[in-house]
Amino acid sequence: MPELAPLVQVKSLSKSFVLERSWGGKPTSVLKAVDNISFSVAKGEVFGLVGESGCGKTTIGKLICGMFSPDSGQILYDGRDITHLNQKERRSLCTEIQFIFQDPYSSLNPRMTVWQTLSEPIAINGLLPKSEIGKRVDKLLDCVGLASYTKSRYPHEFSGGQRQRIGIARALALNPKFIVCDEPVSALDVSIQAQVLNLLADLKDEFGLTYIFIAHGLNVIKHLSDRVAVMYLGKIMETAPKEGLSNPINPYTKALMSAIPIPDPNRKRERILLSGDVPSPINPGPGCRFASRCFAASPECSLSEPPAQEYEKGHFASCFNAAPAN
Amino acid sequence: MLLEVKGLTTVFHMKEGAVRAVQNASFQAGKGEVLAIVGESGSGKSVTSLSIMGLVGEQGTVESGRILYKGEDLLKASKKRMQQLRGNEISMIFQEPMTSLNPVHSIRKQLVEAITTHKNATKQEAEEHALEMLDFVGIPSPKARMGNYPHEMSGGMRQRVMIAMALSCDPQLLIADEPTTALDVTIQAQIMDLLHGLKERLGMGMILITHDLGIVAETADRVAVMYCGRIVEEAPVKELFEEPLHPYTRGLIASIPRLDVSVKRLPVIRGMVPDPTLVPKGCSFSDRCDYCEDKCKRDVPGLASVSPTRKVRCFQRAGILEEKDEKDEKGGAACQN
Numbered sequence: 001m002p003e004l005a006p007l008v009q010v011k012s013l014s015k016s017f018v019l020e021r022s023w024g025g026k027p028t029s030v031l032k033a034v035d036n037i038s039f040s041v042a043k044g045e046v047f048g049l050v051g052e053s054g055c056g057k058t059t060i061g062k063l064i065c066g067m068f069s070p071d072s073g074q075i076l077y078d079g080r081d082i083t084h085l086n087q088k089e090r091r092s093l094c095t096e097i098q099f100i101f102q103d104p105y106s107s108l109n110p111r112m113t114v115w116q117t118l119s120e121p122i123a124i125n126g127l128l129p130k131s132e133i134g135k136r137v138d139k140l141l142d143c144v145g146l147a148s149y150t151k152s153r154y155p156h157e158f159s160g161g162q163r164q165r166i167g168i169a170r171a172l173a174l175n176p177k178f179i180v181c182d183e184p185v186s187a188l189d190v191s192i193q194a195q196v197l198n199l200l201a202d203l204k205d206e207f208g209l210t211y212i213f214i215a216h217g218l219n220v221i222k223h224l225s226d227r228v229a230v231m232y233l234g235k236i237m238e239t240a241p242k243e244g245l246s247n248p249i250n251p252y253t254k255a256l257m258s259a260i261p262i263p264d265p266n267r268k269r270e271r272i273l274l275s276g277d278v279p280s281p282i283n284p285g286p287g288c289r290f291a292s293r294c295f296a297a298s299p300e301c302s303l304s305e306p307p308a309q310e311y312e313k314g315h316f317a318s319c320f321n322a323a324p325a326n
Numbered sequence: 327m328l329l330e331v332k333g334l335t336t337v338f339h340m341k342e343g344a345v346r347a348v349q350n351a352s353f354q355a356g357k358g359e360v361l362a363i364v365g366e367s368g369s370g371k372s373v374t375s376l377s378i379m380g381l382v383g384e385q386g387t388v389e390s391g392r393i394l395y396k397g398e399d400l401l402k403a404s405k406k407r408m409q410q411l412r413g414n415e416i417s418m419i420f421q422e423p424m425t426s427l428n429p430v431h432s433i434r435k436q437l438v439e440a441i442t443t444h445k446n447a448t449k450q451e452a453e454e455h456a457l458e459m460l461d462f463v464g465i466p467s468p469k470a471r472m473g474n475y476p477h478e479m480s481g482g483m484r485q486r487v488m489i490a491m492a493l494s495c496d497p498q499l500l501i502a503d504e505p506t507t508a509l510d511v512t513i514q515a516q517i518m519d520l521l522h523g524l525k526e527r528l529g530m531g532m533i534l535i536t537h538d539l540g541i542v543a544e545t546a547d548r549v550a551v552m553y554c555g556r557i558v559e560e561a562p563v564k565e566l567f568e569e570p571l572h573p574y575t576r577g578l579i580a581s582i583p584r585l586d587v588s589v590k591r592l593p594v595i596r597g598m599v600p601d602p603t604l605v606p607k608g609c610s611f612s613d614r615c616d617y618c619e620d621k622c623k624r625d626v627p628g629l630a631s632v633s634p635t636r637k638v639r640c641f642q643r644a645g646i647l648e649e650k651d652e653k654d655e656k657g658g659a660a661c662q663n
Binding site: 052053159161162189190191192193194195197198201216217218219220222223224242255256257258259260261262263264265266267271273274276277278 | 519577579
């Protein structure tokens with residue numbers, strides 16, 4: 001893959017949530033949702049974030065969109081620092097960065113018609129004169145495969161897949177360059193999932209978009225992404241180009257890969273079963289986050305955190321016990 | 327045969343009219359066999375299992391059909407008899423272990439209650455048996471866990487408790503309704519491995535209800551695919567995945583992104599599952615099907631045997647079998663809507 005200028009760069013980003021405080025106001029219970037994470041996304045690339053619930057993938061998406069503000073670290077968009085913006089600056093950034101939510105049922109305002117949902121952001125940002133908004137809304141609906149006569153309807157009149165299309169149209173309304181897709185297909189039925197995945201791929205080509213694609217299913221991630229980061233409890237365990245995923249290095253990635261059932265009864269695989277549950281992300285100890293469930297763990301794993309190492313070009317993994325880079 | 331369902335039709339009476347959630351469903355489940363019922367939301371797979379258990383609720387009625395468990399018709403059984411059968415003979419685990427366990431009682435109390443109601447056991451014996459069961463389903467330090475409440479456990483642990491409860495009275499048939507849908511993938515792998523191992527050890531029959539074809543491929547022996555309340559295809563698992571006959575099954579299998587195969591574009595089934603009150607008159611899949619002909623819109627195809635082990639509900643199945651290599655040509659010519 002040719003080197004492209006990064007559109008979004010995340011540098012040592014951390015975000016924790018305080019769950020409990022002592023009487024003096026000192027935090028006693030802290031959930032480290034995102035812990036010292038760095039990555040960059042090139043223009044026109046689809047960067048996949050995959051992990052199980054509680055690994056911090058959604059928090060990263062929300063940090064980039066300014067829905068949370070980070071404890072430390074930096075977010076650069078097109079070379080500009082957008083870590084701490086005031087409300088006015090943040091609003092103007094809406095025309096650049098947008099978000100597609102997981103649940104198409106709760107992310108649309110039930111009291112607003114499709115027309116209102118789609119025209120409001122255009123009017124507020126003054127992108128188009130009033131007379132042209134109608135045409136733009138029709139075009140948006142056409143892009144996502146909905147008929148223009150549906151614009152007077154309310155969200156409850158649509159099925160889940162159609163609602164997700166409205167959510168996608170809303171994200172496109174301001175002509176953004178960068179979209180964070182937070183599990184856009186996990187609430188949908190199998191036959192609808194494929195339709196929405198194809199739609200997202202088509203829109204990317206048509207408008208030259210860049211995505212961060214968040215999901216818990218490695219198969220969905222691998223289908224759409226160019227590069228994938230595997231997360232576990234607030235840390236990135238492995239970053240690899242799509243092709244590199246078939247040759248995972250970190251034990252967690254291996255386990256995650258083998259846990260995805262393949263719809264082919266003739267392919268019997270050696271399955272890696274992890275023992276135990278995902279441990280609580282509250283007050284984690286030192287060392288590798290995955291050490292407590294890892295089948296390759298050695299004593300040093302629970303003492304210090306393994307640094308990220310490059311194994312092949314663009315393929316990074318953090319593990320003390322992985323085969324050495326050659 | 328352990329369980330034989332013949333012509334089951336379950337109807338829900340709603341404001342908009344009667345909705346046939348399950349229509350004329352027939353299938354069998356044998357001892358030591360895993361039958362998977364696959365379908366998308368609204369296909370009637372869960373209602374089928376609730377009908378077997380006699381738990382359809384007040385709005386729904388089983389309109390016709392027979393459910394024979396070891397030859398005894400469950401639809402004619404008294405309430406008391408059903409209560410004896412549930413738990414002792416047929417058990418069920420549900421999708422969301424948080425809502426199906428009682429949040430205000432400890433695990434001990436819930437397990438002991440289940441055992442003492444169904445078995446002639448003292449509280450002491452029941453408690454010992456409960457401990458054994460928790461150990462059996464792989465819960466670490468079961469003694470300490472007995473005093474826990476459901477909210478103190480993770481999703482995977484709760485599902486293990488559900489399984490322990492369902493198996494505590496040695497049922498012959500286990501119905502698992504989307505047992506791993508609410509769980510993370512690595513936990514899903516653990517639970518499916520556990521269920522598979524338990525089935526082997528106890529030799530019970532299992533009906534696995536799921537929307538995930540990956541899970542079906544890895545655990546089932548036989549598969550029934552449901553669409554809009556009807557079984558559209560039934561086949562042994564290998565044959566189904568090697569050569570799906572019904573256009574819906576074909577589309578469904580093709581539309582899953584796979585880890586081991588890379589494609590640029592996913593093949594899709596166009597349109598969406600119709601509203602249950604607006605199902606097409608003929609074949610319910612006719613409005614989404616590439617092989618649809620006039621006949622499909624008029625008449626409902628029957629579930630026909632195409633080989634000793636396979637059944638399919640499609641007028642065009644013969645055409646698909648013969649011309650599967652030229653399916654594009656056929657699809658283009660046949661579909662004029």
